[in-house]
Amino acid sequence: MGMTLAEKIIASAAGVESVRPGDIHTVELDYLMSNDGTTHLTIDMYNKLAHPHIADVSKLVWIVDHNLPSDSVKTAASHKKMRDFAKQNGIAFYEGKGVCHQIMMEHHVRPGQLIFGADSHTCAYGALGAFGTGVGCTDYLYAMVTGKSWVLVPESLRFNLTGRLNPGVTARDLILTIIGRIGANGANYKAMEFGGEGLKTLTMSDRIAICNLCVEAGAKTALMEADEVALDYLAQRGRAPKHVFHADPDAAYAETYEIDMTEIVPVVAKPHFVDQVVPASQCLGTRIDEAFLGSCNNGRMEDLRAGAAILKGRKVADSVRFLVVPASGEIYRQALEEGLLKIFMESGAIVMNANCSVCWGSCQGVIGEGETLISTGTRNFKGRAGHPNSFVYLASAETVTASAVAGEITTADRLPKLED
Amino acid sequence: MGKIFKFHTDVDTDQIIASQYLLYPTVEEMKSHAFESLDDSFASRVQPGDYVVAAENFGCGSSREQAPAVLKALGVKAVVAKSFARIFFRNAINIGLPVIVCKELYDHVNDGEEMDLSLIDGTAEVNGVTYACTKLNPYMQDILNQGGLLASLNREEA
Secondary structure, three states: OEOOHHHHHHHHHHOOOOOOOOOEEEEEOOEEEEEOOOHHHHHHHHHOOOOOOOOOHHHEEEEEOOOOOOOOHHHHHHHHHHHHHHHHHOOEEEEOOEOHHHHHHHHOOOOOOEEEEOOHHHHHHHHHOOEEEEOOHHHHHHHHHHOEEEEEOOOEEEEEEEOOOOOOOOHHHHHHHHHHHHOOOOOOOOEEEEEOHHHHHOOHHHHHHHHHHHHHHOOOEEEEOOOHHHHHHHHHOOOOOOOOOOOOOOEOOOEEEEEEHHHOOOEEEOOOOOOOEEEHHHHOOOEOOEEEEEHHHHOOHHHHHHHHHHHOOOOOOOOOEEEEEOOEHHHHHHHHHOOHHHHHHHOOOEEOOOOOHHHOOOOOOOEOOOOEEEEOOOOOOOOOOEOOOOEEEEOOHHHHHHHHHHOEOOOHHHOOOOOO | OEEEEEOOOOOEHHHHOOHHHOOOOOHHHHHHHOOOOOOOOHHHHOOOOOEEEEOOOEOEOOOOOHHHHHHHHOOOOEEEEOOEOHHHHHHHHHHOOOEEEOOOHHHHOOOOOEEEEEOOOOEEEEOOEEEEOEOOOHHHHHHHHOOOHHHHHHHHOO
16 A cells, blocks of 8 residues: 555654554654744743753754744843854854745755644645644644654545636635535544646645645645655755655545536635635625735735735725734845835735734734724634624725725726726 | 632633743742733732642643742642643643542632642542542653652652
């Protein structure tokens, strides 16, 4: 019996010939990423260990992105603890450089690796054919001290993509549609593997958006074969694969889904769950108070370009705060060079530093009681972006930007045409 | 015996402990905000030895270990649910908070009722009725028995 991508990477990390779903294996980790959401607690636990030490400091990457710049004295204390520990121990440390997963993709992740991240959206690394999975700080600490951890081999779901997305439809619409179809625990304990001819039509940015969101269906990880698109991205950044794995033709999947990308339409996920997915056309006219273009899911160049193309010559509605947050410093600078930030600012958007922003309710742009946000962020749970009685709709960069202009939920093709 | 605090399906980690408290310096400072968005009296009412009972996919969402940690810090003896999201499940075991899968219990018990849970037998008893729970995988049971992953690490490296 052949193996899936997830099984091959685990077998490689465990140093065994083959693995089967349900097996538990001890694995060597390639990277351990942690951000300011939990690292201060990890350090406290580390300091209480009987024999604190770091197995291999070169595997650690620490990134301050969740509450940056610090919003309070308590946050500042947690950041200082993390910063000081990283400096004292020689840990790769990023602060003010962008959202953790985007930084990992730009600078670290290589195909074939097995990576633990103390953040649930670590599954994004599957866009480069790496097994990334989210862990808590105890798992993180155990791996930091021993260099190893245990993994329960997941069953895999296979998604065969065919066709290509229509103009105005995005990879985010595609993955939200899939999550809507399989449900918020549709991939719980499982790996989501994407392949098929349709995958070739998707850019790296598209692929990151897809893999990143798979945890919203409960997935342990998401994986795509590292093909020419992925290897080009890697080569441009001066990195080489650890190993390019291919799923075997006779690999066993718990379920196989055929996804015709030509059928995907712009969608929104309604409050308060990521699987409450409906065509955007069903939410037209819903008033919004704030719009957010950014996050590890949708704050890359392609997203900013899409937003700027819609905003050029238009204004953000008076009633809306439109936050534009590039996912990394690199993206910020490129958007500046391409003149995108000027377009955003001239239209009335608020351009902010690269961080997690209002994708979670503890950074900036927090919404108040009864307010509604339309967002390219990762989640729309109750209270996710601020007050417990507020509302978050998730949508693509195009739909979010169009809605910011209209002051209510709409799609880009429904905006009044600009006069020449 | 402990009291049941009953929650619905798809309870996400933002509800267990909201984002704005995660960077507080310690779990002790966070714990009074547990379940604040769903029941702002939970943290003051829950007593050591009480139980959280939920339906499907408990603890979905973020990997924040603060979620099981605040429940443990408040003295919650165990979470009993129809199913758990995987990161929460693993985090709970790692910190020594029992997470028990029981398919039948949820539909037959009410908020505020008294429950007796035997971790050794894998059974829960409410109103004189005994419910069988799913046994943990032996590897995970062993971590739990040792008091969590760090307790076992300290022992390994002793």
